[in-house]
Amino acid sequence: MLKLENIHVKFGKTPILHDISLSLSPGEIVGIIGPNGSGKTTLLNAISGFAKPSEGSILFQDQDVTRSSAFQRASQGIGRSFQSAGVFRDMTVEENLIIAIEQVKKYPWWWQFSRKYLKKTAEIIDHSLEEVGLTAHKKSLAGVLSGGQLRLLELARLGLTDGSLLLIDEPTAGVAPAMKKTLAKTIRSLLQEQKRSILIIEHDLKFLFELVDRVIVIVEGRVYMEGKPADVAQDRKLQEVYFG
């Protein structure tokens, strides 16, 4: 599914990621943890095309995408959510989802005025909003939603894309504890529905360890350790590095 080989990323002359190699199998959900500033988001940026590696290669579904732009990678199936919810705040919740549907379905523009299209789109949106519990906000501007609801909207939109690899950046950041269960359920449903793979960055280790198959620890831009959640959680070195 995804294979990173010796990836180096620099901002100007400052190295951020050093020699990162990792792989992800179809249907696998992998967590990335590490202290602030360790390069986790830069890693997602490198995979999704928002940061260009200075060395190394990125293979996605056996194709070299190292030099592809962000939108090309998204078209190829790499979906992405952002640290501060990446939604269109001046648009309604419904419109935020329609943009994702239209990208996947690629109907001719005149189809958008047909009843069949409107009905079909409404069904998809209603189903998607029902899953994340945002049905009542369908016509609201996304900008008025709470932090947790924005996260759910972003995940719902991610679910509507045809991405086979989803990169999720800190889904619980700024989210009330009560909503974390809904987020976890939504992320699981993203995985199960289309046999996707997910790479997820998260600081809430309890939330993450219950969700993922494998954890990769990044410290100062390098892969520090890798393993099953239970093994990683018990590692003394990790506790020193991660909790100080």
Place this chain on the structure above:
Amino acid sequence: MGYFLTVIAGFCSDALAGVGLHGVFSLAGIFFLGIPVVMKISVYALAIAQRAGVPPEIAFIFAIIAAIAVGIIFAYLFVKVSPDSFAVLGLASLLACESLLQSWDSVTNGILGISGIRRPELFSSLPSLVIIYVLAVAVFFLLEWIFLQTRYGRLVRAYKQNEIVLQALGHSSSRIGQLLIIAASFVYGVVGILMAWRIQFVDPSIAGIPYLIEIVTIGVLALNPRVSSLAAATFFVAVFPEVLRFFNLPTAIMGYARVLLYSIFLMVIIGKLLPKLSISNRST
């Protein structure tokens, strides 16, 4: 009667220009300030072609091609420079274009300009030209309304709010911006040609900075993605300076007074209204 026709023609001209700016500036947030350059080039293409004996209808096609060609150059530059530099580039190109038109005597007739631009037979009189103007406004407003309902309209609005998320959804934000610039250039080609046919004269000062200020005022006022807000903004800006006629100002300063009024108005809008009108967030 002549006065009202002139006001209606002015309103329609501003409305068409507003359509061009609405997509690229109000909806997408691209500071494409090179629009007067597109107009200048298209009106001169029309005038030079007509002076060479080309019929007005064929000259129209030349002028549109010239406008789109200039739009393509701007679209190319759009992806090569930062958004701020692109705005400065637009203004600088306006001054450069004006200087070129003034100094290239053999082709443009310098500061004297080119007079005697003929209208097509179909609308050779002012009333018939005004009808064409009204029809053009109706067609362009309808096209914009359709555009806003389609996925492309949504993408343009999304572009202004969050380019990065748009890319993450598989859309090339550069391409969206480039297409908007070319589409706006086409509209400005039409605006320029109709303007040249209306006043039947072009000189290097046509579509200068005062005109840009007027059009940008419409663009800033019509920030909402609705045709109705564009129409209201255009009406306000086109009719607003007409109050000056009630102040018995010397004719010589009327033009300057209008520009001054627009400039003050623009400052008030930007300072007071703009923060309330937009909740855009380009960051992720």
